[in-house]
Amino acid sequence: MSSSVFTKTSAVPKASAKAALPAAMFCRNFGIKSTLHAQKLMAKLARQDKLQMQTPQQDTLLDDMPRELKLPMTPLPIRADTMEQLWTTKNLESLDIGIKKHRAPENIADKIAYYAVKSARKPTDIFFRNKYLHRSVMLEVVAAVPGMVGALIRHVKSLQGMRHDGGWIGHLLHEAENERMHLMTWMEVGKPVLWERALIATVQTGFFAVFSLLYMVSPRTAHRVVGYLEEEAVTSYTHFIKEIDAGRIENVKAPDIAIAYWNLDENATLRDVVLAVRADEALHRDTNHHFSDRIRAGRESLFEDLEYSEDQPRIKH
Numbered sequence: 001m002s003s004s005v006f007t008k009t010s011a012v013p014k015a016s017a018k019a020a021l022p023a024a025m026f027c028r029n030f031g032i033k034s035t036l037h038a039q040k041l042m043a044k045l046a047r048q049d050k051l052q053m054q055t056p057q058q059d060t061l062l063d064d065m066p067r068e069l070k071l072p073m074t075p076l077p078i079r080a081d082t083m084e085q086l087w088t089t090k091n092l093e094s095l096d097i098g099i100k101k102h103r104a105p106e107n108i109a110d111k112i113a114y115y116a117v118k119s120a121r122k123p124t125d126i127f128f129r130n131k132y133l134h135r136s137v138m139l140e141v142v143a144a145v146p147g148m149v150g151a152l153i154r155h156v157k158s159l160q161g162m163r164h165d166g167g168w169i170g171h172l173l174h175e176a177e178n179e180r181m182h183l184m185t186w187m188e189v190g191k192p193v194l195w196e197r198a199l200i201a202t203v204q205t206g207f208f209a210v211f212s213l214l215y216m217v218s219p220r221t222a223h224r225v226v227g228y229l230e231e232e233a234v235t236s237y238t239h240f241i242k243e244i245d246a247g248r249i250e251n252v253k254a255p256d257i258a259i260a261y262w263n264l265d266e267n268a269t270l271r272d273v274v275l276a277v278r279a280d281e282a283l284h285r286d287t288n289h290h291f292s293d294r295i296r297a298g299r300e301s302l303f304e305d306l307e308y309s310e311d312q313p314r315i316k317h
């Protein structure tokens, strides 16, 4: 071995000192004169090796998949009645969802929540006008945030406090999934153009940050905000139905994803989908106002009211 190899090793930075000896041996074995060059080469080879180890062979992916991942995790509709029967236009129209139901603000926090939502509606009206499909995409991108944020924060609180959550987390996650299914449905029907997508994504990012902060400071107000947001959603979808009935929006066939998710008739149309989505929003409205009321009443845990019920699970969580 030439002495020049070891002379150059002394110039190696401290961080690379650990690699000096194997690099020197590597040089000797492969007749490389520069240790630094050898270290770089060794690092490159190591990276390639690591990459090969981390990249599974595609043809074995299915064989290696755990059995549990092969079980279907099908999104379930949020309304119990939607799961119980096939939904036709007639029974969708006969659902009593309280189209004009409104929770009057009772205190300052409620008023702030109410007027915040009302003031956010105005720019949306100006921007989207009668483009109800694109407006719905915007609405659902935002509406899918609160359930997930609420579930995350309550999950962390449950862990940190080492106590039961009170049975909310599952419901909040289900709400978030339901809103995302609304979004996936609307994306099947009509796709916003690039600049609309950019605006929607920007609004959602801002909303995510503000809502997360609000939920940490005042979950009661946060749920009230969602309650009012859902009241607006019910109104928006009612206008959507009127536009379809007036012939200004074509009543196309419902996408397959919607027929499967809401258990709709195979000949269902866009109008049926809007009726089903509006029914979901009405449930979100009632649920979130109820959550806010429970916090205010100091009776958060659902199990305080449900533990003696025959048909409710007894496992507190």
Ligand SMILES: [Fe+2]
Pocket (backbone or CB within 6 Å): 139, 140, 143, 178, 179, 182, 233, 277, 281
């Ligand atoms: Fe929705």
Ligand SMILES: [Fe+2]
Pocket (backbone or CB within 6 Å): 143, 179, 230, 233, 280, 281, 284, 285
């Ligand atoms: Fe909703």
